[in-house]
Amino acid sequence: MASSIDTGGAWSTMEDVSLCEAWLQVCHDPVTGNEMRFFHMWKKIHDEFCEKIPGSTRTEMALSSRWKILNREMAKWRDALSKAMQNVRSGQNRTNEMIQAQMWFGATGAGKKQFSHHECWEVVKNCKRFNIILTGPEVMLNETPLRDSTTSDSPLDSPMSEDSPIQKEPRPIGRKAAKAKKAANSSNHNSKFLEEIARQNAIRIEMEQKRQDMEVAIQAECAQEKEYLRKKDMEKTDRETMAMDTSHMSPETKQYWKLERRDVMRRRLFQDDGPSNTDWLNDQNH
Numbered sequence: 001m002a003s004s005i006d007t008g009g010a011w012s013t014m015e016d017v018s019l020c021e022a023w024l025q026v027c028h029d030p031v032t033g034n035e036m037r038f039f040h041m042w043k044k045i046h047d048e049f050c051e052k053i054p055g056s057t058r059t060e061m062a063l064s065s066r067w068k069i070l071n072r073e074m075a076k077w078r079d080a081l082s083k084a085m086q087n088v089r090s091g092q093n094r095t096n097e098m099i100q101a102q103m104w105f106g107a108t109g110a111g112k113k114q115f116s117h118h119e120c121w122e123v124v125k126n127c128k129r130f131n132i133i134l135t136g137p138e139v140m141l142n143e144t145p146l147r148d149s150t151t152s153d154s155p156l157d158s159p160m161s162e163d164s165p166i167q168k169e170p171r172p173i174g175r176k177a178a179k180a181k182k183a184a185n186s187s188n189h190n191s192k193f194l195e196e197i198a199r200q201n202a203i204r205i206e207m208e209q210k211r212q213d214m215e216v217a218i219q220a221e222c223a224q225e226k227e228y229l230r231k232k233d234m235e236k237t238d239r240e241t242m243a244m245d246t247s248h249m250s251p252e253t254k255q256y257w258k259l260e261r262r263d264v265m266r267r268r269l270f271q272d273d274g275p276s277n278t279d280w281l282n283d284q285n286h
Contacts, residue, residue, distance in 0.1 A: 022048035
């Protein structure tokens with residue numbers, strides 16, 4: 001057997017809830033909801049509805065007609081809740097409040113005797129249009145005349161009485177205001193982003209400076225190590241030169257080592273690691 005969704009017959013609770021969700025999402029968009037045409041509004045609501053219930057055969061006209069019924073019923077329920085809440089006395093609980101609300105709802109003499117769209121009410125109750133505002137003196141059923149709200153067929157307007165404490169919902173901010181707010185948020189975000197980039201650059205520069213300082217320190221330490229090794233090697237060579245046995249060498253070789261020893265003595269005497277002055281010493285011997 002085909003479901004009501006497929007046949008387009010009686011509306012299911014799931015369809016009613018999806019319709020309320022789609023209406024709330026489209027009509028309360030701060031950018032587009034304030035300036036949207038009637039035709040475009042219901043086209044978008046229909047698109048949202050079909051996304052929630054894939055394969056639905058409900059048309060835009062069907063959604064609009066169903067919303068008129070839900071809108072009227074939930075507005076009556078809002079007014080009934082408002083009157084019941086004002087009539088609650090100490091010692092009474094939530095159950096008594098709901099019972100009184102159902103009595104106020106059925107006492108209007110128009111439409112259903114009991115409100116049954118509680119799932120839909122949970123979707124829209126936080127919308128400003130359906131907010132319950134308690135004002136005025138305490139009322140009592142059977143003592144205060146019941147005045148029903150004048151309903152409207154417009155899917156955008158909530159049915160309200162001229163005496164209803166519920167004020168008409170303020171229009172959402174316009175497209176220009178929403179865009180300006182978005183631009184301000186974007187500008188603030190960009191400013192924070194630039195500040196973060198500057199902070200990261202400062203950290204990078206500081207780390208690069210530390211790395212360069214470390215490289216300089218390492219190079220200086222390496223140079224000191226090389227100098228130390230050079231001196232140690234020179235001292236070893238000098239000791240070997242001074243200890244060289246020349247007794248078995250030729251006169252020319254003996255003369256060479258004699259001059260080398262003088263060079264060693266000169267360096268030790270003057271603490272000079274410069275070039276050899278062997279030629280100068282040799283000239284003094286002539």
